[in-house]
Amino acid sequence: MLQHKPTAIVCDMDGLLVDSERLEWRVWREAAVEHRIDLTDERFLSFIGHSAEEGEKLLREYFGAEFDVGGFRATCRARMRTLMDAEGVALRPGAREWIEFVTGLEIPVAVATSSGPAFARERLGDLWSHFATVVTRADVxxxxxxxxxxxxxxxxxxxxxxxxLALEDSPTGARAALAAGMPVLVVPDLVTPPEELRALVTGVYESLHDVRSAAERAWNVARD
Known part of the structure; x- marks a missing residue:
């Protein structure tokens, strides 16, 4: 559970702050049909939270060493571009309120995302200006x-x-933050954290609205 106010906060992006993972799933299903592969729900969910490099390893593991990973990823990127142009990407429930709440307390907030810098800037939109720094896959x-x-x-x-204090939606991301030595809150999106991970993290919450409410109580902050 939340206790002391952290010195800083580090948030994941996809699936935590922005509702992009459902768009990705739509795109990957369409690309799977085009490339004639059996991409089950279970297989897709195993990619969530991983870097592109780790994802490519999984694609070859599932579909063979000769699978056209580059072609498949190019199809996904093109379809995602079309979908984002048509529909945009919404913020997750409570994301804006959470970020405005903690920055209002003068707690610096960073983003740590497996996405690239262009995608990060586009997906975060006007929320970008609230962050002290945004670390993308290109930076590490x-x-x-x-x-x-x-x-x-x-x-x-x-x-x-x-x-x-780290916030993540995926088990993969939560394990990355734990490995960095950070306490972690998990707000699941598409993947439910397993029991062994629940035992390691500081808390699991249904939404960022719930995280804010818990923080207000733990940090003795009155709601505006």
Whole structure:
């Protein structure tokens, strides 16, 4: 459970702050039909939270060493571009309120995302200006599940990792933050955290609205 107010906060992006993972699933289903592969729900969910490199390894594991990973990813990117142009990407429930709440308390907030910088800026939209720094896959040697993104965020904030609070939606991302030495809150989107992970994290919440309510109580902050 939440207790002391953290020195800094580090948030994941896709699935936590922005509702992009359902769009990705639509895109991947369409691309799977085009590339004639059996992409089950279980297989798709195993990609969530992973870096592109780790995702490519999984694609080859599932569909063979000769599978055209580059072609498949290009199809996904093109379809995602079309979908984003047509529909945009909404914020997750409570995301704006949570970020405005913690920045209003003068707690610096960073983003640690497996996405690239262009996607990050587009998906965060006007929320971008609230963050002290945004760390993307282009900034580190290894993506999630490795801790590099979270360690880089803490370094940029000039805060020890154990004084930060990380927020994630996926088990993969939560393990990356734990490996960095950060306490972690999980707000699941498409993937439910397993029991062994629940035992390791600081808390699991249904929404960012619930996280804010818990923080208000724990930090003795009156709601405006």
């Amino acid at each position: 040697a290894r993506g999630k599940p490795f801790p590099d993104l979270y360690l880089e965020a803490a370094a940029r904030l000039n805060v020890s990792p154990d004084a930060c």
